[in-house]
Structure formats: C-alpha cells, structure tokens
Amino acid sequence: MVKKIFSYIITLILVLLLIATIMVTVINQTLLKKDFMIGILVKNNYYKEVYDIIKDNFINNTVQSGLEESVLDGIITEEEVRNDVNSLVAYMYNEGELSVDKEIVKNRLKENIDEVIKENNKRVTSEEQHSIGLYLDTIANLYEEGITYSTKYVSSIRSAIQKVEGLLKKAMLAGFIAIVVVMIILFAINRKKALKYIAISMMGVGLLSIIPKIIEATSMQIHNILFLNLAFSHLIIAIIESVVTYFLVIGILLFILGFAVNIISSKIQTDE
C-alpha cells in the first residue's frame, strides 16, 4: 500500500516535471527562436502590411505639406522594409546590430523635393527651408517608428530574451535530468507497474497541454486583438495561436502515446 501511494506521488511529480519541461521547450522553440519569428512574419505577410502602413502614414503627413504625393515615389521599397524588419528581429535575438537606415529615406525624399522645387522654379524662403527640414525629419521618424515601434522597447526585449534564453536552457537540462531520475525511481519501486505510471503521466500531461487551447477558445477574444496597428496586432495573434497550437499538438500526441503505453502496460500486467 505504502509502495502504491509512493508510486502515485512520484507519478504526480513526473506529471509536473513533464509539463514544466514541455512549457520550457515550447517557449524555447517558439518565442526564443529567431527562425520561428521570421516564419511567422513571412506567413502573415507582415512586411507588406508594415510597408502599407508606413506609406499610408507618409501620405497622411504629406497632405498637409503643400507637396504632391508623388514626392514619396521610390523613397522606400517593400524589400527595404523586409530587410530592416529582419535586421530588427536579428537584433532582438542578439544577432547583429540594429540598422534601420532612416537617413536613406530622408535623402531620397529631399532629392524628390529639390526636383519639385526646381521644376516649379520656386523660391524657398528660410522659413520654408526650416519647414522642409521638419517634414523630412517627420517622415524619417515615421519610417523608423513603423519598423521598430519604439527603439526603447526593442532594447528591453533584446535584454529580456538574452536573460530568459540562458535560464531556460538550464531549466530544460535540469528538467530532462529530473525526468530520467524520477523514471528510474518508478522502475526501482515497482518494475512491473512502472510502465503504467508512466502512461498515466503521459496522458495527464497530454490533457494538461490541451488546456491553453480550451482557454483560448472559451475565455480569450484573441482574434480581435488590436494593439499599436493592424500589422502588429496580426503578428501578436499569430504568435499566440502558434504557441497554443504547439501545446495542442504536443498534448494530443502525448495523450495518444500515453494511451497506447497504457494498453500495453495493462496487457503486460494481465498476461503476468
């Protein structure tokens, strides 16, 4: 009896260890992986959405500038937005430096404005020169904000990722070792029934891993998230959905596997 109670307690510990290790592994394989993030950006057409938002903001600011929208022609391309967003992501994951080049945008716009002034033989007063300078700065800043939202937050995210990455790697290793140790203990207590307890743990962890999906479907209005802008909102939605789906898939697989082990262990015990 004591042996049985002890086995159930060890099983509970195994369930907790497994769920913690799964959580750490999922976070490590999703949120902390640059390739995962880039994949989400590509899948959700993020670059195009950001490009459109930046262009729209440029136009909003140009309507009041006394200049035609055509001054914005060719000052940014979707490819440049893609490169700058990718460099931002790389920077957040500690690969390279942040290199959003707003000066290029500013210089190209200045060239276009100079051309308009030349074509119209317009005399530019010093006050207008100042206004043009402010307009150029506004557009350049809009580009940078469109890519980074806020350089301050980007730096915070970078340092947070750096800290968490190291911690989670250690936690993952510790988790795996602990799981092996607990399994050895289970076998040591009762070699014949160890498989049964492992099956129970796997099924339990499988069911627990499905819970985030249930919460997402019943209590959270994820699809209506509206934060900063549409592109960013779509990104947040996609990240949450991907992480929850990871848990769901792992949960279903573990439950099926656990159930199979359960049948096998029941069969072995019956045979014996």
Place this chain on the structure above:
Amino acid sequence: MHKREKNNTIMKATIGNTVVAFIYVFLIVLVITIFFSAPISRAISLINMVSIDTSKKIQSEVKLDLEHNKLENYPEYGTRYATLTIDALDVKLPLYYGDTLSVLRYGAGQSAMGYFPGEGGSILCMAHNTSGFLRRLHEIELGTKIKIDTSYGNYTYTVYDTKIIPMNDFDSVPIQKDKEVLMLFTCHPINSIGHATKRFVAYASLD
C-alpha cells in the same frame, strides 16, 4: 484465462489508468485555480482589454439632451457626423469626430478635447489648407457665417476674430464649457512646403 475475460481485464485496467490520469489533471487544475487564479485572470483580461470587435458598428442615433445640453450616444470616433459649410468661401466639408491625420485626409475633423455643437462649450475643428479643404480660410472676414449641420440639429456661427498662432500655442485655442465658440483652424502659411509650423484660426460664436 479466457480470451474475452482477458480483454475485459485489459480494458478495465486501461480505463482505470485513464481515469487516474483525469484525476491528476483535475487535481492540478484545482491547485492552479486556487493559487494562481488571480494572475491567470489578469493575463486573460489584459488580452481581452486590447481585443476590440471592429466588425460591430454602433449605429445608435446621435441625439442632443436639451435639458442637460449634452449629447446622447456620441458618434463613433473617426466617423462622419456633420457637414461644415462656409458659403462665403465656397467650402463644404464632411465633418468627422476625430482629428487624426488619417481622418483629416477625407474632410474636417473635430477634436475630442472639445465639445459638440449644441453642448454649449468650445468646439475645436480643423482641416488641411490644401485645395478642396480650407485653402481659403485666411480670406475669411469678420461676420462670415460658418454652418455645422448635424443629424440632431443645425448650428450657425459668426466669425468674430481671426489669429495666426504658433503650432503648439494651445492657450490660443482654450476649451471652455460655458460659451459655445467654434474655433476652426488650418495650417499656415498656405502655399508653403514642408511641415507648417503656424496655424490660422477663425473664432466664431453661436448665433
């Protein structure tokens, strides 16, 4: 052991173990609910707080409560709710509730900082100084009528003053609650290029 009997035993053991797994899940969820329900609820409400169902349009009619001089059912931010007309300048613009640049692309905007026509307080309206908008506002003369026609009433204002002010001179466009003054402004000077740093304001009182 008979084969059928053996299968029954296997099935019973399998179901029994599965029930134990469910009991474990139940216990863990119970413990989580007892000890971590507050942070989990906070996280869920944080997500729900930034979840806005934009597919539902509020179509309630905007009305003026005459007794309290207050609007019932304010228009949705960013939507058109009135027409601003200055016959003397040949201006007729859709008036939107909101003053973001994306709103101002399509007409005149009304700042959410001020009051609505009919509420008895200051109304702050603006539009670009480009053609089709308020390009000729600087030509406005004292005594000129500015009309705002809303779904709940028509209001006419008479211009009593004009000013050119620096872009960030908010003291020149004070919001007051006891006097219905329309302050209509646009960027200044016109025909300049770049980021305009001044504003031309026309002050008009309710007739």
